[in-house]
Amino acid sequence: MGHQNRLQLRAGPCCYAANIDYDSAPGYSYEWTGTALQEETASGHTAIVLGLAVLFAYLFLVALYESWNIPISALLSVSVAILGAIIAVTIAGLSFDVYAQIGLVVLVALAARRTAF
Numbered sequence: 001m002g003h004q005n006r007l008q009l010r011a012g013p014c015c016y017a018a019n020i021d022y023d024s025a026p027g028y029s030y031e032w033t034g035t036a037l038q039e040e041t042a043s044g045h046t047a048i049v050l051g052l053a054v055l056f057a058y059l060f061l062v063a064l065y066e067s068w069n070i071p072i073s074a075l076l077s078v079s080v081a082i083l084g085a086i087i088a089v090t091i092a093g094l095s096f097d098v099y100a101q102i103g104l105v106v107l108v109a110l111a112a113r114r115t116a117f
Contacts, residue, residue, distance in 0.1 A: 074112055081111040 032040050054075065061071030085104055089096055 077114075078108050078111045081107050 031037075058071050058075060061074055062068055065071060065074075082104065085107055086096075089100055094100065
């Protein structure tokens with residue numbers, strides 16, 4: 001009576017876990033599978049991945065410009081451009097859809113390109 005069993009529901013090609021109390025058949029449980037399992041196992045590693053991405057971007061720019069100082073200004077200008085774009089989209093009340101994301105990628109490319117020259 002004290003323990004609760006869970007039933008796994010399947011919908012389409014992926015399994016979705018549902019919190020349904022199912023006490024009549026013992027031994028049923030639920031688990032994350034597919035993309036949901038990958039998201040659960042990868043959660044918490046975002047800061048490490050972003051930190052490594054910035055470090056490698058800096059090192060690639062050092063190799064490209066053959067200077068230790070120019071990449072710092074390039075990375076700072078790109079981060080300010082991203083922050084400005086996100087603030088502008090938020091103030092305008094627009095959604096951050098695919099078009100906004102493509103525009104953000106173009107903005108990053110332009111900001112990085114215009115920094116060194």
